Amino acid sequence: MAKSNFPTVSMFRFYANSGGILKNPLPFHHENFEKLGDSFRLKIGFGKSVIFSRDAGFAQYALQKNQKNYKKSTIQTVDVAKYVGKGLLTSEGEHWRKQRKLIQPAFHKKQLVQLLNTIQAAILTELNKIETGSAMDIFPVFNDLAFQTVVKSLFSSAVGEKEISRLQYITEATQQMLVKELRQPYLGWWFHLSGSIKYHVGLTRESREILKTLVTKRKSSGKREGDLLDMLLDARYEDGNAMEEEQLIDEILILFTAGHETTSNALTFTAELLARDPDSQDKIADEVEKATQNTNGLFEFIQACPFTKNVIEESMRLYPPAYFIDRVNIEDDEFNGMFIPKNSNLLFSMYEIHRHPDLWEEPERFMPERFADGNLQKHSSHYFPFGAGPRMCIGNNFAMYEMILAITALIKKYRISAESEKIAIHPLITLKPKNAILKFEIR
Ligand code: HEM
Numbered sequence: 001m002a003k004s005n006f007p008t009v010s011m012f013r014f015y016a017n018s019g020g021i022l023k024n025p026l027p028f029h030h031e032n033f034e035k036l037g038d039s040f041r042l043k044i045g046f047g048k049s050v051i052f053s054r055d056a057g058f059a060q061y062a063l064q065k066n067q068k069n070y071k072k073s074t075i076q077t078v079d080v081a082k083y084v085g086k087g088l089l090t091s092e093g094e095h096w097r098k099q100r101k102l103i104q105p106a107f108h109k110k111q112l113v114q115l116l117n118t119i120q121a122a123i124l125t126e127l128n129k130i131e132t133g134s135a136m137d138i139f140p141v142f143n144d145l146a147f148q149t150v151v152k153s154l155f156s157s158a159v160g161e162k163e164i165s166r167l168q169y170i171t172e173a174t175q176q177m178l179v180k181e182l183r184q185p186y187l188g189w190w191f192h193l194s195g196s197i198k199y200h201v202g203l204t205r206e207s208r209e210i211l212k213t214l215v216t217k218r219k220s221s222g223k224r225e226g227d228l229l230d231m232l233l234d235a236r237y238e239d240g241n242a243m244e245e246e247q248l249i250d251e252i253l254i255l256f257t258a259g260h261e262t263t264s265n266a267l268t269f270t271a272e273l274l275a276r277d278p279d280s281q282d283k284i285a286d287e288v289e290k291a292t293q294n295t296n297g298l299f300e301f302i303q304a305c306p307f308t309k310n311v312i313e314e315s316m317r318l319y320p321p322a323y324f325i326d327r328v329n330i331e332d333d334e335f336n337g338m339f340i341p342k343n344s345n346l347l348f349s350m351y352e353i354h355r356h357p358d359l360w361e362e363p364e365r366f367m368p369e370r371f372a373d374g375n376l377q378k379h380s381s382h383y384f385p386f387g388a389g390p391r392m393c394i395g396n397n398f399a400m401y402e403m404i405l406a407i408t409a410l411i412k413k414y415r416i417s418a419e420s421e422k423i424a425i426h427p428l429i430t431l432k433p434k435n436a437i438l439k440f441e442i443r
Pocket of ligand 1: 150254321387395396
């Protein structure tokens with residue numbers, strides 16, 4: 001079969017729409033998908049272009065079937081790595097493989113069970129910050145909740161509130177700096193000249209010092225807390241060696257970055273969807289009551305809340321926190337007769353795949369039932385909230401357990417309602433909620 005090229009959107013159309021694209025690129029992408037089909041090439045100037053795709057088969061091909069020919073873009077391996085170092089999310093090749101093999105067991109379900117009491121305690125403390133009566137933005141509560149959960153799963157009670165808030169401040173400040181760099185690449189010279197980049201690299205150095213002190217204290221105490229830090233300190237490579245301290249710090253910084261914003265976005269969107277669906281709230285409340293009576297321990301409780309799990313799955317279908325996954329092909333390739341020259345930048349839109357009318361019934365409707373009774377498997381070829389293939393999220397079970405505990409605790413205590421009909425989004429590096437103003441009443 002003769003190879004053909006992807007339909008192209010000109011640089012002129014890109015620049016004519018640049019104002020809107022900077023605010024929210026999703027409508028521009030949608031319009032082009034509708035006009036040109038499930039994949040197109042967008043010319044962005046200086047001879048550069050990006051291939052956008054909402055073809056679920058193509059995403060699976062690049063992320064899984066032919067993943068050896070697809071690496072991450074420099075956004076993750078250079079831009080993010082500049083601040084958080086070379087940990088799982090930001091590394092490639094043999095180094096990544098070695099680290100993944102070493103760290104994977106710490107995220108095994110059996111190990112995570114040990115962390116559930118710590119996670120639950122962090123959740124309950126944070127949910128206490130919710131005020132009833134007047135409406136409030138729920139995002140900051142979930143943002144703190146997600147950070148506290150990761151930090152305490154790593155360090156148990158060994159870390160003080162002052163250190164946590166400094167670590168959180170630095171993680172968020174560097175992420176905001178990164179957003180600026182990626183959205184305004186033409187200001188790169190200014191970010192260097194004004195010292196902004198240097199300042200933020202300096203901030204991460206401070207984080208590293210805080211983390212080093214915590215690690216040193218743990219090592220010299222000889223105490224075992226059964227937390228993620230213990231698991232990472234115990235882990236051994238094939239040659240019997242443990243991780244170098246600098247590598248351990250990189251991995252911890254990566255867990256903060258990868259596990260914090262994604263989870264707080266997903267929790268906020270879930271609360272927003274529930275606020276507009278009182279029936280689903282009642283179903284969760286019933287499920288929680290029965291699960292509380294019939295189960296022993298948090299792991300059993302989580303297993304007894306399948307509807308809550310479906311609600312979270314459906315929330316991440318409509319609002320996937322990782323709404324794009326990027327790759328670059330190493331050698332020339334082709335997919336379905338379309339030629340992909342080597343070094344093409346590819347962006348797979350999980351947002352569009354998750355709403356594709358050929359793949360989903362009533363794609364715009366919030367219907368948690370679509371994931372009921374093992375239907376997750378039925379959708380696995382076109383549902384990628386945690387990615388796919390060997391680079392799939394290592395924290396997916398951690399995140400699901402955390403979110404089930406958070407949403408059940410929330411609905412057990414409160415009835416939620418929304419001030420507005422529509423859910424507003426803010427697509428940055430992750431898909432963030434905007435003005436998640438909700439009202440809470442004691443149930
Ligand atoms: C709702 C919450 C979350 C979502 C939607 C999410 C999504 C993702 C996605 C899509 C990837 C793959 C990126 C790619 O292929 O380019 C990924 C990777 C990763 N995630 Fe998550 N994540 C979440 C929570 C977490 C948590 C809680 C942790 C850790 C505590 C975590 C740690 C990681 C790490 C370390 C990687 C890199 C894995 C590797 O490349 O080997 N994530 N995540």
